[in-house]
Amino acid sequence: MFGGLINRIVQQLGSGCEMDEKDILTDHIIKLRLNDAQAIIEQWIKSNGGQSLFIDLIEPILADIGERYNNRQISLAQIYIAAKIARDWISRYEKELETNELNATKGPVVIANIEDDCHPLGRRLVCSFLRVSGWNVCDLGIDVPIKEIVNKAVEIEARVIGVSAMIYTTAENIRTLKDEIITRNLDGKIKIAAGGAVFRLRPELVAEVGADGTSMTASEAPELFDRLWKMTL
Amino acid sequence: MNSAERIFATMRGEPVDRHAFAPILSLYGAKLTGCALDKYYSDSAEYVRGQDAVYETFEPDMLLGSFCLAPIGGSFGGKVKLYSKDAPNLVRPAISSPRQITEIKVPDVDRDPAITYITEGIRLLAGKYKSKVPVAGIALSPIDIAIMIMGMDGWLETVMTDENAAKRVLDITTPFFVQWLNAMFDAGAFTVFLPTVFFNPIFIPKSLAVKYALPALSEAFAQLNGPVIIHDTGAPILEFLDIFYKIPNVAGFAVNNKEPLELLREKISDNKVLACGIDCYEVKQLSPLEIYHRTIKMLDNRKYDRRFIVSSSGADINFDTPIENITAIKKAVEEYGGWTIR
Numbered sequence: 072m073f074g075g076l077i078n079r080i081v082q083q084l085g086s087g088c089e090m091d092e093k094d095i096l097t098d099h100i101i102k103l104r105l106n107d108a109q110a111i112i113e114q115w116i117k118s119n120g121g122q123s124l125f126i127d128l129i130e131p132i133l134a135d136i137g138e139r140y141n142n143r144q145i146s147l148a149q150i151y152i153a154a155k156i157a158r159d160w161i162s163r164y165e166k167e168l169e170t171n172e173l174n175a176t177k178g179p180v181v182i183a184n185i186e187d188d189c190h191p192l193g194r195r196l197v198c199s200f201l202r203v204s205g206w207n208v209c210d211l212g213i214d215v216p217i218k219e220i221v222n223k224a225v226e227i228e229a230r231v232i233g234v235s236a237m238i239y240t241t242a243e244n245i246r247t248l249k250d251e252i253i254t255r256n257l258d259g260k261i262k263i264a265a266g267g268a269v270f271r272l273r274p275e276l277v278a279e280v281g282a283d284g285t286s287m288t289a290s291e292a293p294e295l296f297d298r299l300w301k302m303t304l
Numbered sequence: 305m306n307s308a309e310r311i312f313a314t315m316r317g318e319p320v321d322r323h324a325f326a327p328i329l330s331l332y333g334a335k336l337t338g339c340a341l342d343k344y345y346s347d348s349a350e351y352v353r354g355q356d357a358v359y360e361t362f363e364p365d366m367l368l369g370s371f372c373l374a375p376i377g378g379s380f381g382g383k384v385k386l387y388s389k390d391a392p393n394l395v396r397p398a399i400s401s402p403r404q405i406t407e408i409k410v411p412d413v414d415r416d417p418a419i420t421y422i423t424e425g426i427r428l429l430a431g432k433y434k435s436k437v438p439v440a441g442i443a444l445s446p447i448d449i450a451i452m453i454m455g456m457d458g459w460l461e462t463v464m465t466d467e468n469a470a471k472r473v474l475d476i477t478t479p480f481f482v483q484w485l486n487a488m489f490d491a492g493a494f495t496v497f498l499p500t501v502f503f504n505p506i507f508i509p510k511s512l513a514v515k516y517a518l519p520a521l522s523e524a525f526a527q528l529n530g531p532v533i534i535h536d537t538g539a540p541i542l543e544f545l546d547i548f549y550k551i552p553n554v555a556g557f558a559v560n561n562k563e564p565l566e567l568l569r570e571k572i573s574d575n576k577v578l579a580c581g582i583d584c585y586e587v588k589q590l591s592p593l594e595i596y597h598r599t600i601k602m603l604d605n606r607k608y609d610r611r612f613i614v615s616s617s618g619a620d621i622n623f624d625t626p627i628e629n630i631t632a633i634k635k636a637v638e639e640y641g642g643w644t645i646r
Contacts (some may be wrong), residue, residue, distance in 0.1 A: 240390045
């Protein structure tokens with residue numbers, strides 16, 4: 072949703088990154104001080120305006136935090152804070168961004184917790200990271216019936232469906248999603264990105280349930296979706 | 305030795321004829337009796353019939369109270385969904401913000417159907433098997449009860465932004481936890497397994513675990529009338545083990561099979577029970593021969609370990625797991641024998 076906009080603004084503004092504030096904000100995130108992190112954000116907006124916040128502050132921090140999580144230096148709690156900051160920024164500037172002519176979109180894509188899965192945290196994080204990376208995300212929520220997921224993907228012409236499952240039993244339902252895609256002659260036209268704790272512990276399960284890829288962290292999801300989108304027919 | 309003698313000797317670190325065999329077979333009883341899960345998870349007598357079938361089929365050294373915790377979240381006000389081949393799950397927690405905590409109605413441990421179903425099941429099992437097979441309960445720590453009430457998002461945000469609100473939540477969950485577990489001990493449970501969701505390095509940093517685990521769990525566990533075993537639900541726990549082993553009434557740890565057992569043992573010292581086994585997903589997927597060999601390999605690793613129990617890691621053993629896969633674990637345990645003096 073905002074990817075093109077972000078790139079254009081980066082080109083227009085140059086780097087201009089305030090290292091001190093970035094370091095302080097990163098430190099608050101790492102130390103789980105959400106209130107202090109939010110205070111830094113407010114201070115930044117007052118001095119520099121809201122739109123530059125993402126490019127100069129949030130985006131480099133998300134990249135840094137994502138890398139630290141991949142290296143197992145931090146936990147999901149810190150990712151949660153970083154994603155919350157990004158999510159709040161989107162909510163706050165959504166109207167301006169949607170009406171901005173520079174706005175470019177990727178997607179659309181459909182995201183859901185697969186049928187029977189009721190654990191929203193990871194899905195919400197992935198949605199945040201996709202949105203700030205420029206994806207138009209249709210988030211269907213938790214425990215979404217297979218047919219509803221495919222119907223929505225067909226309706227909005229999504230070429231990637233992201234589904235989340237926390238445990239093995241619910242991950243098995245992704246097979247049914249794959250079967251539904253095949254039955255409707257959509258195989259190859261729609262790719263499945265699978266996520267959730269069970270895939271982190273057992274990556275081999277991705278292929279086993281018929282999904283086309285996974286990412287170990289929410290911050291890596293945009294890259295996965297880029298790759299899967301390109302693989303579609 | 306019978307199962308009770310074997311389990312209690314293991315807890316004391318005394319010689320045993322063979323390692324104890326205690327996979328998580330709460331759900332599997334329904335598969336063996338063919339009982340519909342809505343009935344299995346609401347009728348204590350049906351649950352006990354399922355555990356009778358588990359005992360007849362596998363003769364485990366420990367029987368389990370029902371691993372069915374979501375309906376208790378339902379009793380707090382959450383929405384529960386039932387499944388045909390798995391335990392119920394919480395679709396929606398009771399509240400999403402600590403501001404709503406005053407709206408919570410704490411279930412009565414002695415009257416709430418979701419709780420009495422579990423304690424009555426333990427009472428019936430303990431009455432029937434106590435002299436030969438110990439019965440263990442399964443519950444949640446006060447902090448994981450908080451997650452059950454307000455969801456992981458709600459709880460995470462609360463502990464990170466409002467210490468007083470987190471304390472108010474724990475002021476509700478701690479007395480409930482103490483009453484609930486003591487009701488299980490009164491019913492005849494010799495220990496209670498506590499699957500931990502929050503205390504997991506994937507979710508939270510150690511600093512947060514130390515801040516909440518040590519004071520909150522020390523206070524709660526000190527009021528228990530029996531020991532607990534911390535269960536890692538199949539997620540990494542090694543990094544946090546040194547926090548838990550200092551907490552009163554922690555008798556041991558049920559751990560995943562992905563982290564080195566020798567390091568896990570080193571962290572918890574020699575005087576705690578260590579339970580581990582093949583992951584429940586792999587127990588379903590692998591061949592009986594592979595399961596047998598992996599169990600033997602694990603037993604070789606624990607050759608000198610006097611407090612080791614062969615269990616299964618992760619959650620409950622899957623409904624569709626072939627019987628012979630579980631029997632393969634038992635075969636390996638029986639053939640291997642007990643621990644050896646170094």
